Amino acid sequence: MGVETSSAWQALQLHSDSGMGSVHLSKLFQDASRQENYSLELSDVYVDFSKNRITQETLQLLIDLAEQQKLPKEIHRLMTGEHVNDTEDRAALHTALRALGKDVSGYAEVVQPEVEQVLQEMAVLTEKIRSGHWRGYSGKPITDVVNIGVGGSDLGPLMITHSLQTISSPINLHFISSIDGTQTSNLLRGLKQETTLFILASKSFTTIDTLSNAETAMDWLKECIKDEHIMFSQHFIGVSTKPDKMTEWGIPPDNQLLFWDWVGGRYSLWSSIGFPIALKIGMDGFRELLQGAHEMDQHFATADLQKNIPVILALIDIWNINFLNIHDKAILPYDARLRYLPAYLEQLVMESNGKSVARSGEAVPYKTCPVLWGEVGPNAQHAFYQLLHQGTQAVMCDFIAPVERDDFDADSHTERDESLRHQHELALANCFAQSRVLMLGDDAIPQALKASFDSPFKHYSGNQPSNTILIRTISAKTLGMLIAMYEHKTFVESVVWEINPFDQWGVELGKLIAKETYSAIKDKPLADSFDSSTKGLIDRVAK
Numbered sequence: 001m002g003v004e005t006s007s008a009w010q011a012l013q014l015h016s017d018s019g020m021g022s023v024h025l026s027k028l029f030q031d032a033s034r035q036e037n038y039s040l041e042l043s044d045v046y047v048d049f050s051k052n053r054i055t056q057e058t059l060q061l062l063i064d065l066a067e068q069q070k071l072p073k074e075i076h077r078l079m080t081g082e083h084v085n086d087t088e089d090r091a092a093l094h095t096a097l098r099a100l101g102k103d104v105s106g107y108a109e110v111v112q113p114e115v116e117q118v119l120q121e122m123a124v125l126t127e128k129i130r131s132g133h134w135r136g137y138s139g140k141p142i143t144d145v146v147n148i149g150v151g152g153s154d155l156g157p158l159m160i161t162h163s164l165q166t167i168s169s170p171i172n173l174h175f176i177s178s179i180d181g182t183q184t185s186n187l188l189r190g191l192k193q194e195t196t197l198f199i200l201a202s203k204s205f206t207t208i209d210t211l212s213n214a215e216t217a218m219d220w221l222k223e224c225i226k227d228e229h230i231m232f233s234q235h236f237i238g239v240s241t242k243p244d245k246m247t248e249w250g251i252p253p254d255n256q257l258l259f260w261d262w263v264g265g266r267y268s269l270w271s272s273i274g275f276p277i278a279l280k281i282g283m284d285g286f287r288e289l290l291q292g293a294h295e296m297d298q299h300f301a302t303a304d305l306q307k308n309i310p311v312i313l314a315l316i317d318i319w320n321i322n323f324l325n326i327h328d329k330a331i332l333p334y335d336a337r338l339r340y341l342p343a344y345l346e347q348l349v350m351e352s353n354g355k356s357v358a359r360s361g362e363a364v365p366y367k368t369c370p371v372l373w374g375e376v377g378p379n380a381q382h383a384f385y386q387l388l389h390q391g392t393q394a395v396m397c398d399f400i401a402p403v404e405r406d407d408f409d410a411d412s413h414t415e416r417d418e419s420l421r422h423q424h425e426l427a428l429a430n431c432f433a434q435s436r437v438l439m440l441g442d443d444a445i446p447q448a449l450k451a452s453f454d455s456p457f458k459h460y461s462g463n464q465p466s467n468t469i470l471i472r473t474i475s476a477k478t479l480g481m482l483i484a485m486y487e488h489k490t491f492v493e494s495v496v497w498e499i500n501p502f503d504q505w506g507v508e509l510g511k512l513i514a515k516e517t518y519s520a521i522k523d524k525p526l527a528d529s530f531d532s533s534t535k536g537l538i539d540r541v542a543k
C-alpha cells in the first residue's frame with residue numbers, strides 16, 4: 001500500500017475531481033493579486049508559479065502530502081549523510097561539497113576536511129595551468145584543455161562553462177563525450193599536441209565511452225610524443241573516485257583529482273568533476289558557484305515548506321503529473337548561454353526519477369518522472385512551440401531568464417551595446433508573451449484583433465501551466481542557486497513518489513548488452529543467437 005492510498009493523496013484526487021481538474025487559468029487570474037500570492041524569492045532568484053492550476057487550498061493539500069511523506073525528516077537525512085541511496089547503501093552528499101565548512105552536521109561534517117583538501121589541490125592545478133606554468137612536452141604553456149567524460153562527468157562542466165562564456169579565460173576549453181569518435185576527430189584536427197591537455201573525467205573510470213575517446217587522444221599525442229612518461233605527466237589529468245584505475249591507465253598520482261562514491265555522477269559538478277569550471281573562471285569563481293548552491297541548500301533545509309522554493313516547485317509538478325495528467329515538461333531558457341541547461345536537466349531529472357519501482361521493491365501504480373526536454377526558448381518558438389500552443393499534448397513549462405545582462409558595461413551607450421540591450425528586452429518580451437499566451441489562450445488576443453483570429457485554425461485553448469524563473473544575471477552564484485534548486489526539487493518528488501533518485505540501474509543492462517553486441521560485430525557467428533532485427537543489422541554492417 002503506497003502513497004496513492006493515503007489520505008493526503010486521496011484528498012488531492014478529490015480536489016481535482018471536484019473542479020480543480022478542469023478549471024481554466026484565465027479564471028484564476030481574475031484575482032488581480034494572484035502573482036503576489038504565488039511567487040517566491042531568494043536573493044537573486046525569483047520564482048513566479050502563479051500560472052499553475054492551483055489555489056491556496058491546492059497548495060495546502062500538497063503540503064499535507066509532503067508532511068505525510070515525512071519530507072522534513074528526509075531532507076535532514078539527505079543533508080547529514082544518511083544512506084538515502086539504499087540500493088547502493090550510501091549517502092548522496094552533494095550538499096557537503098558546497099558547504100565550505102559551514103552549517104553541516106553528521107557525516108556531512110566528517111567529510112569537510114577531505115572536501116577542502118581536494119579544493120586546495122584543484123586550486124594548485126588551476127593556478128599552474130591558467131598562469132602558463134604547466135608546460136606541454138615542448139616547453140610551451142597549455143592553451144587548450146579537453147575534458148573527456150560523459151553524463152555527469154561532462155554535462156555539468158559543459159553547461160556551466162558555456163553559461164559563463166562571457167568571462168574571459170586564458171584557456172580554451174573543449175568537451176568530448178560521445179563514443180562514436182566524431183567529436184574527437186573533429187576537435188583534434190584543430191589542436192596542437194604540444195599545447196593541449198586532456199582531463200579524463202570518470203567517476204568509475206570504467207566507462208567505455210570515455211576510455212575509448214581517451215585512447216584516441218593518447219594515440220594522437222603519441223604521434224608527437226615518444227616518451228610515455230612525459231605524455232602522461234604533462235598532457236593528462238585524471239578525475240575519478242578510483243585512483244588505482246587512473247594509475248593503471250598511466251596517470252601519475254600528482255595528476256589525479258579525487259572525489260568520493262557518495263557523490264552521484266549527475267550531482268558531481270560541485271566536486272573535482274567541476275575542474276574545467278575552475279579552469280574557465282578561476283578558483284574564486286568556482287567557490288562562488290559552491291556558495292550559490294549552499295545558499296539554496298540552507299533555504300531548502302530551513303525554510304517552511306510553504307515558502308520553500310524547491311519544495312513548492314516539486315509539489316506543483318506532482319499536482320500537474322498525478323492529478324492533472326500532464327506528463328511532459330519543457331525547459332525553456334531565454335538566453336543562449338543557457339543552451340546546455342535542458343540537456344543537463346534531462347540527466348538530472350530523468351536519470352534520477354525515471355523509475356517505476358518504489359523503495360519497497362513494489363511497482364508503483366502512479367506516474368513518476370515526466371518526459372523532460374527543452375531548447376533555448378527563442379529558437380524553440382520557431383520549432384516546437386506550435387505543439388505547446390495547439391497540440392493535443394499538455395506540457396508544463398519552465399521559462400528561465402536573466403533579468404539583466406552584465407556582459408557589457410551598463411554605462412556604455414555605444415550603438416552595439418544599445419542594440420544588445422534592445423535584443424535582451426526583445427528576448428524577455430518573448431519569454432513573458434509566450435507564457436501569457438500558453439496560459440490565457442484566446443483570451444490573450446487583443447480586442448482589436450479578435451476578428452482576424454475568428455477561425456478554428458487560429459484557436460488557442462491555453463491553460464498550459466508554467467513557472468517563470470528569473471535570475472538577476474547569469475553568474476557563478478546564480479547558476480549555483482538554480483542548479484541546487486532543481487536538484488532539491490528532484491529529491492522532493494522522489495520522496496513523495498517513494499523512489500530512490502540516486503541509483504540508475506536502468507542504464508546498466510544497455511551497457512552490458514552493448515559489450516556483447518560489440519563482440520558479435522567482431523565475431524559474426526556470435527550474432528546467430530540474437531533476434532532477427534539485431535542479427536540483420538549486424539549482417540548489413542558486415543556486408
Ligand code: F6P
Nearest residue numbers: 150151152153202203204207265
Ligand atoms: O550511464 C550512466 C552513467 O553511469 C551516469 O550516471 C554517469 O554520470 C555516466 O554514466 C558517466 O559515468 P562515469 O563518470 O563513471 O564515467
